[in-house]
Amino acid sequence: MEFNKLIRSRESIRNFDPDSPVPVEVMKRILDAGRLAPSACNNQPWKFILISSSEMLDRVKACYHREWIRDAPHILVVTGLKDEAWNRSYDGYNSVETDAAIAMTHIMLAAENEGVAACWIAAFDPNMLKEVLCPGENQIIFGITPLGYPKPGFKKTGVKKRKPPEEVTEFL
Secondary structure: OOHHHHHHHOOOOOOOOOOOOOOHHHHHHHHHHHHOOOOHHHOOOEEEEEEOOHHHHHHHHOOOOOHHHHHOOEEEEEEEEHHHOOEOOOOOOEOHHHHHHHHHHHHHHHHHHOOOEEOOEOOOOHHHHHHHHOOOOOEEEEEEEEEEOOOOOOOOOOOOOOOOHHHHOOOO
16 A cells, blocks of 8 residues: 555444454465664564464463453554664663554554554553563563454544644654
Protein backbone atom coordinates (compact mmCIF):
# COMPACT_ATOMS: atom_id res chain seq x y z
CA MET A 1 0.00 0.00 0.00
CA GLU A 2 1.22 3.54 -0.67
CA PHE A 3 2.57 4.92 2.65
CA ASN A 4 0.38 8.03 3.02
CA LYS A 5 -2.70 5.96 2.27
CA LEU A 6 -1.53 3.38 4.82
CA ILE A 7 -1.12 5.85 7.68
CA ARG A 8 -4.42 7.52 6.86
CA SER A 9 -6.35 4.25 6.69
CA ARG A 10 -4.93 2.62 9.84
CA GLU A 11 -7.41 2.51 12.71
CA SER A 12 -7.43 0.80 16.08
CA ILE A 13 -9.73 -2.16 15.48
CA ARG A 14 -11.67 -3.73 18.34
CA ASN A 15 -13.58 -6.29 16.34
CA PHE A 16 -12.09 -9.70 15.59
CA ASP A 17 -13.24 -12.85 13.88
CA PRO A 18 -12.23 -15.62 16.31
CA ASP A 19 -12.52 -18.23 13.55
CA SER A 20 -10.03 -16.57 11.18
CA PRO A 21 -6.46 -16.91 12.46
CA VAL A 22 -3.76 -15.05 10.57
CA PRO A 23 -1.62 -17.38 8.42
CA VAL A 24 1.92 -17.96 9.66
CA GLU A 25 3.50 -16.38 6.56
CA VAL A 26 1.49 -13.18 7.03
CA MET A 27 2.37 -13.09 10.72
CA LYS A 28 6.06 -13.52 9.90
CA ARG A 29 5.95 -10.50 7.57
CA ILE A 30 4.25 -8.42 10.28
CA LEU A 31 6.80 -9.41 12.94
CA ASP A 32 9.66 -8.86 10.52
CA ALA A 33 8.61 -5.22 10.24
CA GLY A 34 9.27 -4.89 13.98
CA ARG A 35 12.61 -6.65 13.63
CA LEU A 36 13.63 -4.19 10.91
CA ALA A 37 12.73 -1.10 12.98
CA PRO A 38 15.47 1.36 13.85
CA SER A 39 16.80 1.50 17.40
CA ALA A 40 19.40 3.56 19.25
CA CYS A 41 22.88 2.35 18.20
CA ASN A 42 21.09 -0.48 16.37
CA ASN A 43 20.95 -2.42 19.65
CA GLN A 44 17.52 -3.92 18.81
CA PRO A 45 16.58 -4.35 22.51
CA TRP A 46 13.29 -6.17 22.00
CA LYS A 47 11.53 -9.51 21.97
CA PHE A 48 8.18 -10.15 20.32
CA ILE A 49 6.04 -12.84 21.92
CA LEU A 50 3.20 -14.09 19.73
CA ILE A 51 0.49 -15.95 21.60
CA SER A 52 -1.83 -18.16 19.55
CA SER A 53 -2.53 -21.24 21.69
CA SER A 54 -5.97 -21.16 23.31
CA GLU A 55 -4.59 -21.87 26.80
CA MET A 56 -2.07 -19.02 26.69
CA LEU A 57 -4.55 -16.69 24.97
CA ASP A 58 -7.00 -17.17 27.85
CA ARG A 59 -4.30 -16.41 30.40
CA VAL A 60 -2.97 -13.35 28.56
CA LYS A 61 -6.42 -11.93 27.72
CA ALA A 62 -7.26 -12.00 31.44
CA CYS A 63 -4.79 -9.12 31.99
CA TYR A 64 -7.06 -6.76 30.02
CA HIS A 65 -10.62 -6.31 31.21
CA ARG A 66 -12.42 -5.36 28.01
CA GLU A 67 -14.67 -7.95 26.38
CA TRP A 68 -13.77 -7.15 22.77
CA ILE A 69 -10.30 -8.70 23.13
CA ARG A 70 -11.81 -12.15 23.80
CA ASP A 71 -12.36 -12.80 20.06
CA ALA A 72 -8.79 -12.06 18.95
CA PRO A 73 -7.09 -15.19 17.58
CA HIS A 74 -3.61 -13.85 18.45
CA ILE A 75 -2.04 -11.52 20.99
CA LEU A 76 1.35 -9.98 20.41
CA VAL A 77 3.37 -8.86 23.41
CA VAL A 78 6.22 -6.44 22.72
CA THR A 79 8.92 -6.45 25.36
CA GLY A 80 12.03 -4.36 25.80
CA LEU A 81 15.39 -5.51 27.12
CA LYS A 82 16.65 -2.70 29.36
CA ASP A 83 20.14 -4.12 29.68
CA GLU A 84 20.52 -4.26 25.88
CA ALA A 85 19.23 -0.73 25.21
CA TRP A 86 21.44 2.29 24.64
CA ASN A 87 22.05 4.60 27.60
CA ARG A 88 22.74 8.31 27.14
CA SER A 89 25.88 9.23 29.07
CA TYR A 90 24.73 12.75 29.96
CA ASP A 91 21.78 11.75 32.11
CA GLY A 92 21.46 7.95 32.05
CA TYR A 93 18.38 7.95 29.78
CA ASN A 94 17.67 4.38 28.64
CA SER A 95 16.19 4.09 25.13
CA VAL A 96 14.30 0.81 25.69
CA GLU A 97 10.80 2.32 25.61
CA THR A 98 11.55 4.51 22.60
CA ASP A 99 13.03 1.56 20.73
CA ALA A 100 10.09 -0.71 21.64
CA ALA A 101 7.63 1.99 20.57
CA ILE A 102 9.29 2.30 17.17
CA ALA A 103 9.21 -1.49 16.70
CA MET A 104 5.56 -1.68 17.78
CA THR A 105 4.65 1.13 15.38
CA HIS A 106 6.30 -0.75 12.52
CA ILE A 107 4.33 -3.85 13.51
CA MET A 108 1.03 -1.95 13.63
CA LEU A 109 1.61 -0.42 10.19
CA ALA A 110 2.67 -3.78 8.73
CA ALA A 111 -0.51 -5.35 10.14
CA GLU A 112 -2.58 -2.65 8.43
CA ASN A 113 -0.72 -3.25 5.19
CA GLU A 114 -1.59 -6.96 5.43
CA GLY A 115 -5.28 -6.30 6.20
CA VAL A 116 -4.81 -7.54 9.78
CA ALA A 117 -6.61 -5.69 12.56
CA ALA A 118 -4.65 -4.45 15.57
CA CYS A 119 -5.12 -2.16 18.56
CA TRP A 120 -2.20 -0.94 20.68
CA ILE A 121 -3.01 -1.64 24.33
CA ALA A 122 -1.14 -0.14 27.28
CA ALA A 123 -3.98 -0.47 29.83
CA PHE A 124 -3.20 -4.08 30.72
CA ASP A 125 -2.39 -5.38 34.20
CA PRO A 126 1.43 -5.69 34.03
CA ASN A 127 1.73 -7.79 37.18
CA MET A 128 -0.80 -10.32 35.92
CA LEU A 129 0.95 -10.49 32.55
CA LYS A 130 4.35 -10.93 34.23
CA GLU A 131 2.98 -13.90 36.16
CA VAL A 132 1.87 -15.50 32.89
CA LEU A 133 4.95 -14.75 30.76
CA CYS A 134 7.73 -14.76 33.39
CA PRO A 135 9.94 -12.23 31.58
CA GLY A 136 13.60 -11.89 32.44
CA GLU A 137 14.74 -9.48 35.15
CA ASN A 138 15.70 -6.75 32.67
CA GLN A 139 12.79 -7.40 30.30
CA ILE A 140 9.90 -4.93 30.45
CA ILE A 141 6.51 -5.66 28.98
CA PHE A 142 5.98 -2.61 26.83
CA GLY A 143 2.68 -3.13 25.05
CA ILE A 144 0.28 -5.66 23.63
CA THR A 145 -1.90 -5.83 20.57
CA PRO A 146 -4.50 -8.33 19.50
CA LEU A 147 -4.02 -9.42 15.90
CA GLY A 148 -6.61 -10.95 13.62
CA TYR A 149 -9.04 -10.32 10.82
CA PRO A 150 -12.14 -8.24 11.50
CA LYS A 151 -15.50 -9.99 11.64
CA PRO A 152 -17.28 -10.23 8.28
CA GLY A 153 -19.14 -7.03 7.51
CA PHE A 154 -16.97 -4.84 9.74
CA LYS A 155 -16.41 -1.37 8.30
CA LYS A 156 -13.82 1.14 9.42
CA THR A 157 -15.07 4.56 10.47
CA GLY A 158 -12.71 6.38 8.11
CA VAL A 159 -12.62 9.23 10.62
CA LYS A 160 -9.45 10.39 12.33
CA LYS A 161 -9.77 12.97 15.09
CA ARG A 162 -6.44 14.72 15.06
CA LYS A 163 -5.27 18.17 16.04
CA PRO A 164 -4.64 20.50 13.10
CA PRO A 165 -1.03 20.69 11.83
CA GLU A 166 -0.52 24.24 13.10
CA GLU A 167 -1.33 23.09 16.64
CA VAL A 168 1.33 20.36 16.71
CA THR A 169 4.00 21.73 14.37
CA GLU A 170 6.50 24.48 15.01
CA PHE A 171 8.90 25.94 12.44
CA LEU A 172 11.88 27.85 13.83
